[in-house]
């Protein structure tokens with residue numbers, strides 16, 4: 001793993017996971033994002049709105065800029081053999097002041113059920129807690145999103161409560177659980193770090 005850079009450095013981190021890698025997003029990734037985000041199976045338990053190639057290209061540009069601004073760190077999960085994007089994993093709403101961020105991820109359905117996202121999540125959590133001194137990572141998950149809930153619980157996230165009608169998905173306000181993992185849960189204390 002070579003993701004030692006701090007958030008806000010010029011270059012986002014790169015994580016070598018063997019057959020997979022987490023790498024910075026780049027223009028062109030919107031083609032593969034559009035393939036899976038156009039699949040209702042992927043979006044049905046999320047608040048992801050309908051997308052177009054144009055909106056995704058704009059989102060990729062925003063994500064690249066947001067990393068250098070220090071406000072988010074969203075990475076492409078790609079196959080090492082051909083660098084093709086198969087998903088996304090990283091952090092939204094990164095607060096340097098409060099040392100917390102929101103974990104976010106999604107994976108093309110052809111790759112579900114292989115433990116790929118768990119490996120990706122564990123890599124970014126390790127980096128977030130050990131290299132860039134986050135103290136808390138939280139995730140908001142629709143109460144019907146069984147797969148995502150399973151992943152968070154396998155990664156030792158704790159359910160803190162349920163936010164009623166927290167986000168609107170396809171016109172309907174939906175309930176979301178809030179899950180969180182603290183640095184101390186991963187063996188670190190805030191006071192261990194500067």
Ligand SMILES: CC(C)(COP(=O)(O)OP(=O)(O)OC[C@H]1O[C@@H](n2cnc3c(N)ncnc32)[C@H](O)[C@@H]1OP(=O)(O)O)[C@@H](O)C(=O)NCCC(=O)NCCS
Nearest residue numbers: 042105106107112113114115116117118140141147148151
């Ligand atoms: C949420 C999502 C990423 C979970 O994907 P996933 O592949 O189920 O997640 P994991 O990486 O934890 O894999 C777990 C599955 O792989 C299996 N698996 C196979 N080999 C494994 C291994 N070596 N290690 C761990 N799990 C393994 C597990 O048994 C489990 O399968 P099961 O669900 O059939 O029991 C995916 O469903 C998705 O992209 N959903 C749509 C978008 C979304 O909801 N995003 C989250 C919004 S909060």
